[in-house]
Amino acid sequence: MTDRSPDKSHIDAPEVAAWWAERRQYLERIRKVPEIRQRFWREVAIYLLRRVLWSYGFFPIFIAFWLPFVLASFNPVVMAGDLIPLLQEFVNSNPEEQATTISTLMIAWLSIGSFFLIFDFVLTPFRSPYQYEADVYMKSWEQLNHDQLPDKV
Template sequence: MSTLSDPATASQAPDVAAYWAERRQYIERIRKTPEMRKRFLGRIALYLLRRIAWSFGFFPVLMAFWVPLVFASFNPVVMASDLIPLLQAFVDSNPEVQATTLSTLTIAWASVGFFFLVFDVILTPFKSPYQYEADVYMKAWEQLNQDQLPTQNSAR
């Protein structure tokens, strides 16, 4: 169990500070390069496009077909025979009822999509290309500075 008063921890503190200082400086340097900025904007646009497509495209459509199929005991014939009278009643109804039904379906679709979007963004956070490049750089930096860093066995 190491504490702040432990000599091994005290000797590693400058090394950790140097590591994070070097990482911070490297990220500041690569943020200024146009190629990395372009890559960052492209990755964030692709990330948002994927999250929105999954949340508003796949999940609401899946639920719109899956829930009725479950209620029909996974029998598409029963599902169709249950839905045909509903569709016929929709077609035969007046325009005000049709507009209300369509707005209700739109609100349901948007709420399901927004619900999945929030949790999708939480469960799959954006991975910045700056952080990836910094990880690669810092692995190389650690290899170059390995002889300068004390090992755990020699610090004890």
């Protein structure tokens, strides 16, 4: 077994508990502030709107144009030459085939968008203004209580 000698990086449980208790109390206090609550809901709405627009707006459109462009060896003339007969065939087809094609494209768009939306939520989680305010407060609290806390809390 290893010897547990006290060192400067060791943090006692009461000191950590005091830090978390102070953070919890501060979060409870600032949740009652109307300006921060309003900022929280505004940032939630902006975050969700940004994620939805990015996932359903950018990625499906980018893939819809980038893949044919790559398959055409980055030559727009070849891409147009390949796509024009497909568009003419779509226009000349009966309404049932057109509806099927449009619904297939919509399903593809929604599935690509949903795929990117899920991973976008995972890769860019929401950062609450409450947590930011608590981080700022705890930094100042650590500085005020520096003599009572160990080196790393």
